Amino acid sequence: MAITMKDIAQRTGVSIGTVDRALNNRGRINPEVASRIRKVAQEMGYKTNSVAKSLAIRNKKLKIAVVLHIQRNNNYYEEVEAGIREAEQDIFDFGIQLTIYRGIGFDPQDQLRQLELAVSNGANAIVLVPIDSPLIRDKVTQLQQAGIPVVFLTNFMENIPVFSSIRCNYRRSGQIAAGLLRVLAREPGDVLVFSTSFSMLGHRRRVEALQAQLAISCPQLTIRKVVELPEGELDCYQLVKDALAEYPCPYLVYNGNAKAGIRAIQEAPHPISSIFYDLSPSAREALSAGIIDAVIFQNPRQQGYRAVNILFEYLTAGTIPVKPVELVECNVLLRESIQELSQP
Amino acid sequence: MAITMKDIAQRTGVSIGTVDRALNNRGRINPEVASRIRKVAQEMGYKTNSVAKSLAIRNKKLKIAVVLHIQRNNNYYEEVEAGIREAEQDIFDFGIQLTIYRGIGFDPQDQLRQLELAVSNGANAIVLVPIDSPLIRDKVTQLQQAGIPVVFLTNFMENIPVFSSIRCNYRRSGQIAAGLLRVLAREPGDVLVFSTSFSMLGHRRRVEALQAQLAISCPQLTIRKVVELPEGELDCYQLVKDALAEYPCPYLVYNGNAKAGIRAIQEAPHPISSIFYDLSPSAREALSAGIIDAVIFQNPRQQGYRAVNILFEYLTAGTIPVKPVELVECNVLLRESIQELSQP
DNA sequence: CTGTTAGCGCTTTCAC
């Protein structure tokens, strides 16, 4: 039987209200009494019951705000959002409301506005896919000083303390691509690398790690060129097409609009072994059809879920994350990982 | 704002107690009133609040029993248990108690005894790693008729309806091994397959799927022999050693005591490309050192967690699983997936 | 500073 505030009230001879004040540092209590209560609670191994707590604080109508910048047609972000929504379901019965605010594109000014809107709507905690800009940095610092914890999701910034930061293990993600090249490459050759916006720190890290690890894992492969890709499918397609024409490499690592990449590969006059990031429906199809060779899956859904979950645990149980950064691992998918099973 | 029993009581002009009787089919209520209440609840979109519910039913002291048969020195089962323990933490605040019962070895008689013990200790729901035997089949059927839901974990039986069955996707797991062989095999050759007890249905399925998929994915590879392995490290080692001496195949798929397999591979006079199942510490080390080539990870922890979780959701929110079988996916791990990152 | 009390949404007596 778990021990309750009532138990420790009886044990210390005070009322349960006093125990509450002591344990939650609410002030208006004799410091000595408070410390005695805390000591007893400690001894008895008291843990606050988060179920009872959240039922009680229900009328505080706690709000978690999620601030995203819209990525249109981006399966990765759709999945991140699916994870957020899943978490929303799970916290619903606890009376915690979740609202998603969408900024437009990579505009820090707009993101700042979203943050301020969230706060003015009474957000008690914020999940943020941050745009790295002084504007945002300052705002985040300010929010946290005001007691509003911020957790970074997917993207991040350096040198700014934040309640938690959850993202995929970008370095690992690059490293795994190197491993896959090691396994897939039948003969020496050049590698072409494509990546979405390097204004996102993680994307840079991923490519760096790929380069570093490739030199170790598979020195007979050399990266011929790294191409930064835009958002739109058409622009993206043209860039890939051009790059492939200029450098007809047999190996390719691709992060970007999947459709564009797949199309360019299919149209290339030379055979290409390719590794794609993220499992969009088109990537899934291409993998299954043997057009691309492997997919590195970065668990976007899990990331979204966890970011909300971490704030939920803070709000309901006061849990402070043990690690300031939580890295979600990546998986390797081959054709056989997703293909229809031959037997049901 | 979520709608509550109070809301629908007001709306229908009855007391909240009556609403409770109607919504939970407790009887002692005018059938017409009951159906009217249910209709209104439906219309208003009422969902029972699982937080409030579990706080209220706390004094019922609900118990989940987990019946395992001890697998000594088996990292896989240790991880399954870790998942169970993780779930235990999460349900603690809901006042649900979890007890683990351990049977000894593959003895159905003993497992039956554990089940009976669990029930006599007041278990309201049971997680079971079943031993396929008429004894157990009958008992499980009987338990469920008595209103005690049973969920199968990791292992399973066919043709017996059960509340839920959670395990890894064994067929997929075999299929992925075929995919890895396809990618790893530089030239045609024979494959040696090792597997733990075929008295577990999943293990048979896994090998079947490997065979079937290999014929499709990589017909130039043929399975030379399938060897069934015992539990103990030494026995296991000897068998692998002997098999490797008799069939010096260049490719190997291995499920069994990792230490034994690794040692045998290291001592083999010919080079071997190998795929191991499960990420024990020794497998991790061997993978990292390049002694083995890939590991197929079957998420044992997730399986354990989910099995408990599914019963928790039933007990607190009345949730009935949508799918009777929940298959946990498997991941491919290469050296680069687990290796120390070159940069921090 | 401290105790008492109402209430979060639901279940469960106990009267009527």
Add this chain to the structure above:
DNA sequence: GTGAAAGCGCTAACAG
């Protein structure tokens, strides 16, 4: 059959 009331463990408002 139905309503009223107590209680699960905790918070918050109000007396004192």
